[in-house]
Amino acid sequence: MKRPMALLLIGLLFLCGAVVGIVGTHLYYGHRLRQPGGLADLALQVESRRLTRQLDLRPDQQEALAAIVADTREEITGIRHDVVGRLRTLRDRATVRLEAVLDAEQKEKLHRLRRGRGRAFEDFLGE
Numbered sequence: 001m002k003r004p005m006a007l008l009l010i011g012l013l014f015l016c017g018a019v020v021g022i023v024g025t026h027l028y029y030g031h032r033l034r035q036p037g038g039l040a041d042l043a044l045q046v047e048s049r050r051l052t053r054q055l056d057l058r059p060d061q062q063e064a065l066a067a068i069v070a071d072t073r074e075e076i077t078g079i080r081h082d083v084v085g086r087l088r089t090l091r092d093r094a095t096v097r098l099e100a101v102l103d104a105e106q107k108e109k110l111h112r113l114r115r116g117r118g119r120a121f122e123d124f125l126g127e
Helices: 002-034 038-054 059-099 104-125
Strands: none
Touching: 038 059, 059 104
C-alpha cells in the first residue's frame, strides 16, 4: 500500500514540475516578445550565439558581430515603429468605416469591445 502511494506522489510531483516548467517558459517568452524589439530581438540574440559557436569566432570577430547585431537591431526598431504607426492608422480607418454602417447601440457595443481589447492590440504591436 505504501509503495503505490509513493509512486503516485512521485508521478504527481513530476507532473507538477512539468506544468510549472511549461507555464514558466510560456510566460518568459511571452514577456520577452512584448519587450522592445520583440521577436526580432530574440531572434538576433539566438542567431548571434549560434554563429559565435558554430563559426568558432575569435574575440575580435565576436565584437564585430555584436556591432553588426546592434546596428541591425536599430534598423529593425525603426522599421517596427513605422509599421506600428501604419497598423494603428489601418485599425482607426477600419473602425471609422465600420461605425458608418452601425446603429447607435452597435457603436456603443463596439466601443466597449475596443476598450476591453485595446490592450491586446497594443500587446500584439509590442508597445
